[in-house]
Amino acid sequence: MAEYSIRDSVAIIQLDNAPVNALSVAVRTGLYDGIERAAGDGSVKAVVVCGKGGNFCAGADIKEFDEGSKGPWITEIGDFMDRMRKPVVAAIEGVALGGGLEVALFCHYRIAAKNARVGQPEVNIGLIPGGGGTVRLPRAAGFKQALEMIVTGNPVRAERALKMGVLDEVVSGNILEAGIKFALSKAHIDTSLACLRNRPVRMDGLNIDTKADAALAHVKSKYKGFEAPMFCVKAVVNAARVPYDDAIQKEREYFFELRTSGQSQALRYAFFAERQIARWGLPGGGDYRTARAIPVRSVGVVGAGTMGAGIALCIITSGLPCVLLEQNQEFLEKGVTSLRGQLMGTVRLGKMTAGEAEVCLSRLKPSTSMEDLKHVDMVIEAVFEDLKLKREVFERLDKTCKPETILCTNTSTLDIDSVATATGRPDKVVGTHFFAPSYLMKLLENIYGSRTSPETVATVMRFGKTIRKVPVLVGSCTGFVANRMLAPYTAEAQFCVEEGASPAQVDSVLMDFGMPMGTFRVSDLSGIDVSFSIRREAARKLGVTLTVDSRYFRGQRHCSLIERLVEKGRLGRKTGKGWYKYEGPGGTVPLEDPDVLEIIETHCRALGIERRNVGSHEIQERMQLAMINEGFKILEEGICTRAEEIDVIWLYGFGWPRYLGGPMFYASKLGLKRVFEKICTFHKRFPHSQHWVPSVLLGKLSESGLPLSKWGEAAGTSRL
Numbered sequence: 001m002a003e004y005s006i007r008d009s010v011a012i013i014q015l016d017n018a019p020v021n022a023l024s025v026a027v028r029t030g031l032y033d034g035i036e037r038a039a040g041d042g043s044v045k046a047v048v049v050c051g052k053g054g055n056f057c058a059g060a061d062i063k064e065f066d067e068g069s070k071g072p073w074i075t076e077i078g079d080f081m082d083r084m085r086k087p088v089v090a091a092i093e094g095v096a097l098g099g100g101l102e103v104a105l106f107c108h109y110r111i112a113a114k115n116a117r118v119g120q121p122e123v124n125i126g127l128i129p130g131g132g133g134t135v136r137l138p139r140a141a142g143f144k145q146a147l148e149m150i151v152t153g154n155p156v157r158a159e160r161a162l163k164m165g166v167l168d169e170v171v172s173g174n175i176l177e178a179g180i181k182f183a184l185s186k187a188h189i190d191t192s193l194a195c196l197r198n199r200p201v202r203m204d205g206l207n208i209d210t211k212a213d214a215a216l217a218h219v220k221s222k223y224k225g226f227e228a229p230m231f232c233v234k235a236v237v238n239a240a241r242v243p244y245d246d247a248i249q250k251e252r253e254y255f256f257e258l259r260t261s262g263q264s265q266a267l268r269y270a271f272f273a274e275r276q277i278a279r280w281g282l283p284g285g286g287d288y289r290t291a292r293a294i295p296v297r298s299v300g301v302v303g304a305g306t307m308g309a310g311i312a313l314c315i316i317t318s319g320l321p322c323v324l325l326e327q328n329q330e331f332l333e334k335g336v337t338s339l340r341g342q343l344m345g346t347v348r349l350g351k352m353t354a355g356e357a358e359v360c361l362s363r364l365k366p367s368t369s370m371e372d373l374k375h376v377d378m379v380i381e382a383v384f385e386d387l388k389l390k391r392e393v394f395e396r397l398d399k400t401c402k403p404e405t406i407l408c409t410n411t412s413t414l415d416i417d418s419v420a421t422a423t424g425r426p427d428k429v430v431g432t433h434f435f436a437p438s439y440l441m442k443l444l445e446n447i448y449g450s451r452t453s454p455e456t457v458a459t460v461m462r463f464g465k466t467i468r469k470v471p472v473l474v475g476s477c478t479g480f481v482a483n484r485m486l487a488p489y490t491a492e493a494q495f496c497v498e499e500g501a502s503p504a505q506v507d508s509v510l511m512d513f514g515m516p517m518g519t520f521r522v523s524d525l526s527g528i529d530v531s532f533s534i535r536r537e538a539a540r541k542l543g544v545t546l547t548v549d550s551r552y553f554r555g556q557r558h559c560s561l562i563e564r565l566v567e568k569g570r571l572g573r574k575t576g577k578g579w580y581k582y583e584g585p586g587g588t589v590p591l592e593d594p595d596v597l598e599i600i601e602t603h604c605r606a607l608g609i610e611r612r613n614v615g616s617h618e619i620q621e622r623m624q625l626a627m628i629n630e631g632f633k634i635l636e637e638g639i640c641t642r643a644e645e646i647d648v649i650w651l652y653g654f655g656w657p658r659y660l661g662g663p664m665f666y667a668s669k670l671g672l673k674r675v676f677e678k679i680c681t682f683h684k685r686f687p688h689s690q691h692w693v694p695s696v697l698l699g700k701l702s703e704s705g706l707p708l709s710k711w712g713e714a715a716g717t718s719r720l
């Protein structure tokens, strides 16, 4: 709703819909009524529109998008304001986003507090601004700047918005007082002069035809497969070409077309999924509502390898001091050099100044003495993935650190309890799985053990946000969620290659789907020897030796192409050849290599595997359904409590295209009945792959018709 009051002959309309004053039907109705009332009240000289609770308005209420359109549309309210003879001033603090900025652009004037941010982020939920933004923003900020804001969705700060022409004044002090004063100062000025409808789109010397073609071509290549940015360009270009009312009409048509699109639905889902994951709960009790995070003022990182150095960099760039520990000076220097290199990379990219980088470095304390970890609030161990070694480190940490210190292990495979039992404080031990490259990848998989306390979980969840990661809480199992799901996905990719596909064909299928990289390119990047060693080690523990001729491992189908590549010294990019060849060691452009195809053929002949034509559809289906089936098993076992958690892991851990929501959302769109039937068919066809054994939960859900938001509950794993 919107509250109406009068002060000093100025009508104040305060948008009121906590927490961000989203433009629900009630808010829009309240705003319309307020404007009408002020227009008709002879004692009112001017109007101020503002927001309650520190924000102007975060735009349309995204939850309402699945319903039909009710209440007044923003442009209807705006048309009324355009006709008003009393000045209307938007007094902005916090955010004015989407429909919020559009309301402000309908006001005759806009003033903002220094802390304010304005933007048109609709593209992030697969839409274009639909309340006049594509038509009015180019009239205020000019074609080029408006286009950039609308296509990227990035908000701008008040000072920049002032320079762009979006704002009329930036003020300090009380925004409402400033708004009233400003409104009174404009009470005698003809409002039609300030009305954006009456101004042309500012082209600043640009030719619309050349600019339109260039913008369309740029967006098409940059946002391959994502449709909303193209619509943004089309709408803004149209606004520069046709009269105001026609442009508004076209904008609305585009908006409604996109609103029901699969991409917008997926992006809206992703928006809320990302916020859902903060609502965690533990099986033994304790959740985000009751658990209190312990303040983390300093952190230690043990191990200055690539991973540890990257983690330390995340910490110092977020403003926290960090002790980086190595066993000797040589390794320590290597780690610090790697950290510096990554930091200077961000300076070169213009994301940080050299001065800011120096400030960050001043927070780093390289050390070879564990004593330096005595007083830190949290330690993240990032040593080699070896249980014996990790247990030794934890034993020493337990003896050295103060009793309150939280001890985290950056593991991608090891059971948290097996590390926690090396200490006398298992309640303060937790897994923090960073993804490589740890400075850049946003996902942080936090893993609780059987004795991890709610306070410890609350602390690492908050810490994840502090270092600008996306923390997701999961239970402990082999590979946790990300790598457990990745295993059947990559296994199917290799099986498809054995059966007749080429690595390049598999990768194109994935990239055409929207993945940033194909699985074989990733394997070359991270090093084929890495998966080779993990597999060899797993086999060794079971007393098995994997060779180039191994077709089965523990009764399961196994593809030994990795062993063959390693045997030939093809370790990936670092050796200039792997699944692809590169222009020398460290080369980055993958080229199809006839030698690899020869190795694959030899492999198949040796093992009696008949090759056939494996179609793109089959590749995509096998890789994705195998991984989705694993996702349902993860829910079934309570490793995750919501399908949303799995999707966020794929969005941030593996770059699943956001406009497709995530694998679980994708499955919901395919239809669980169809998904289940296909998985059953693959299970019959490939009986020697455990990952095709259909999930019991999936079978149950395929009959139930329950929406994705209820899958966790149906699994009985929801803990809230």
Ligand SMILES: CCCCCCCC/C=C\C/C=C/C(=O)SCCNC(=O)CCNC(=O)[C@H](O)C(C)(C)COP(=O)(O)OP(=O)(O)OC[C@H]1O[C@@H](n2cnc3c(N)ncnc32)[C@H](O)[C@@H]1OP(=O)(O)O
Pocket (backbone or CB within 6 Å): 019, 020, 022, 023, 058, 059, 060, 061, 062, 063, 064, 065, 067, 068, 069, 070, 073, 074, 095, 097, 098, 099, 100, 121, 122, 124, 125, 127, 129, 130, 131, 259, 272, 275, 276
């Ligand atoms: C067809 C029928 C539709 C009717 C529409 C009628 C009018 C529309 C006319 C024109 C088109 C306009 C379209 C739009 O405006 S689309 C929306 C554009 N705005 C956004 O995309 C902003 C999204 N929000 C944010 O970026 C951030 O939330 C933030 C910067 C505002 C605040 O960030 P932060 O402080 O980090 O807090 P949270 O993100 O956690 O958010 C807090 C809380 O608020 C909820 N929320 C935020 N924005 C919206 C929103 N626009 N609609 C509904 N809910 C919103 C968010 O979900 C959190 O809630 P919680 O999960 O329950 O805690």
